Amino acid sequence: MDVSVHSETAGCHKRQRGVGTTGAVAVSDDRDVAEVLALLDDEYARAILRQTSGEALSASEISDACGMSVSTVYRRADRLVDCGLLVERTVATPDGNHYSTYESRVEELTVSISTDSVDVRVTERPVGDLGDRFTDLWEGL
Amino acid sequence: MAVTTGELVLLAASLVALGLALFIVFHAYRGARRNDSQRMFALATGLCLLTVVPTALSVAVTALGPAVGVGSDGRTLYLPLSQRLFEIAGLVTLLYSLLLSPGR
Numbered sequence: 124m125d126v127s128v129h130s131e132t133a134g135c136h137k138r139q140r141g142v143g144t145t146g147a148v149a150v151s152d153d154r155d156v157a158e159v160l161a162l163l164d165d166e167y168a169r170a171i172l173r174q175t176s177g178e179a180l181s182a183s184e185i186s187d188a189c190g191m192s193v194s195t196v197y198r199r200a201d202r203l204v205d206c207g208l209l210v211e212r213t214v215a216t217p218d219g220n221h222y223s224t225y226e227s228r229v230e231e232l233t234v235s236i237s238t239d240s241v242d243v244r245v246t247e248r249p250v251g252d253l254g255d256r257f258t259d260l261w262e263g264l
Numbered sequence: 265m266a267v268t269t270g271e272l273v274l275l276a277a278s279l280v281a282l283g284l285a286l287f288i289v290f291h292a293y294r295g296a297r298r299n300d301s302q303r304m305f306a307l308a309t310g311l312c313l314l315t316v317v318p319t320a321l322s323v324a325v326t327a328l329g330p331a332v333g334v335g336s337d338g339r340t341l342y343l344p345l346s347q348r349l350f351e352i353a354g355l356v357t358l359l360y361s362l363l364l365s366p367g368r
Contacts, residue, residue: 253291254292254297254298257292
């Protein structure tokens, strides 16, 4: 089975490092903070994050496990991927088709409020294939 | 030939080292394949020459040496010499991997 990693994040913020690395990512742009908080307020988005913590699942598996339609999964997952809270990977099947799997990146999420700003800080969990993380590490030297 | 406890411990430790080395080399190789990275391929090769080959040689000579008639010269000179040569080859490969431009 061949797995390739999608480049993530189009919308929310720019990640500087590879897919496999871990660490904390700060979300400081107001619009992005609002989007992250809106997603946390959404019960479907929360269910997807919970279900994919520690396990990469396809949209139909998430749909079965959480009792929501596949199109709801895709809509929420796209937004979560844009914010960097979810990692999407494309899995090729032997018959030439492919499908996506999703895995939560969120270990912990901190909201800090001061008179200047509301900041969200996401502590990321290590996700993805050990070989990919190894590659990121070595190529990052 | 009587096998001492010390030799058994040495063999066990070598096998553990061999297993760990194979695990790491395997994942480096998988990473190279999945990301189509020459640098990772060189890293996997270098780690293999540096860790897997010398350990495997020493296990092979310890376990099979007496049966195939490896003399004391073989154990005290040729075995360490070949191990060093493989290690040098591995280190050169690692250096090559570091000097390759990123993303290749």
